[in-house]
Amino acid sequence: DVKVTQSSRYLVKRTGEKVFLECVQDMDHENMFWYRQDPGLGLRLIYFSYDVKMKEKGDIPEGYSVSREKKERFSLILESASTNQTSMYLCASNRRGSSYNSPLHFGNGTRLTVT
Amino acid sequence: AQSVTQPDIHITVSEGASLELRCNYSYGATPYLFWYVQSPGQGLQLLLKYFSGDTLVQGIKGFEAEFKRSQSSFNLRKPSVHWSDAAEYFCAVGPLYNTDKLIFGTGTRLQVFP
Numbered sequence: 242d243v244k245v246t247q248s249s250r251y252l253v254k255r256t257g258e259k260v261f262l263e264c265v266q267d268m269d270h271e272n273m274f275w276y277r278q279d280p281g282l283g284l285r286l287i288y289f290s291y292d293v294k295m296k297e298k299g300d301i302p303e304g305y306s307v308s309r310e311k312k313e314r315f316s317l318i319l320e321s322a323s324t325n326q327t328s329m330y331l332c333a334s335n336r337r338g339s340s341y342n343s344p345l346h347f348g349n350g351t352r353l354t355v356t
Numbered sequence: 357a358q359s360v361t362q363p364d365i366h367i368t369v370s371e372g373a374s375l376e377l378r379c380n381y382s383y384g385a386t387p388y389l390f391w392y393v394q395s396p397g398q399g400l401q402l403l404l405k406y407f408s409g410d411t412l413v414q415g416i417k418g419f420e421a422e423f424k425r426s427q428s429s430f431n432l433r434k435p436s437v438h439w440s441d442a443a444e445y446f447c448a449v450g451p452l453y454n455t456d457k458l459i460f461g462t463g464t465r466l467q468v469f470p
Contacts, residue, residue: 245399272456281365283446283462284400291456299457331399340456341388341407347399 244268247332247348254355260319262351264332271337273315274345277301278329287330290315291337322355329353358383360449362461369437370469377432377464379447389430390448390458391421400446406430417441442468 248263266273274289276299286299290309304326308316315334319326330351336343361380369375381387388407392400404415411423421432430447444465450458 274457276460281462283362284460286457289455289457297455333400335456337456340451340458341405344390344402344405345392345400345458347392347401349397349399 245332245334245346245348247330247351249351250349252351252353254319254322254353256323256355258319258322258355260322260353260355262317262319262330262332262353264315264317264334264348265313266315266332266334266346267313268334268346269312270334270343270346271312272335273309274333275299275305275307275315275317276331276333278331278350284331287317319353322353324355327353327355358387358449358452358459360447360459360461362445362447362464364464365462366465366467368467368469371439372436375432375434375437375441375466377445377447377466379430379432379461381428381430381447381449383428383449387449388451388458389421389423390450391415391419391430391432392446392448392460393417394444394446394463396443403432403445437466437468439468439470442466 245266275287276284288307290296306318332348333345359382390405391403447461448458
């Protein structure tokens, strides 16, 4: 069974800190995604990566960057955390070119609070 | 523009009652359609999916959904809700612009009373 693991369940950071959210998948999926989940707004795509070192901006990339040095790992970076980045962050993965036969598999999320 | 609308933010039902969660979409071609469920403290889990064929699709946990092209809808149903069905439900459509990206609706939170 596909496992997507997010390294932290809860994080509390201070404004201005650099924050790393880590995600690892164990099914050799080409695609990896970072979503942000906020009440009433659903899931919004921050960035996605379709291969190692390849990335594409999603709908809300401002204030975020990503890193994909290895196929199994996709990191979300908040260069200078702000209070409006307090949210639930969800990582997901699937096979490239196969979004129907390989639906998204999600991690359990990281709840980030920026104070 | 491609979009997904879930008109109901919050639904409350009694255990044993039937359930229908609404999803409407806007998409230029025949879409892939998905329903995901998020239990408290968890990530999203796929309930069911549709692309073609029989317009009534069965999923896990006793859920089903019906695709109605004329109404651009893909509503999720369950004949008898259990307390463990309390969760948030997301409808999604895709793929977008020759990518593997999906658009998610804003979700419907289901509360179940005993």
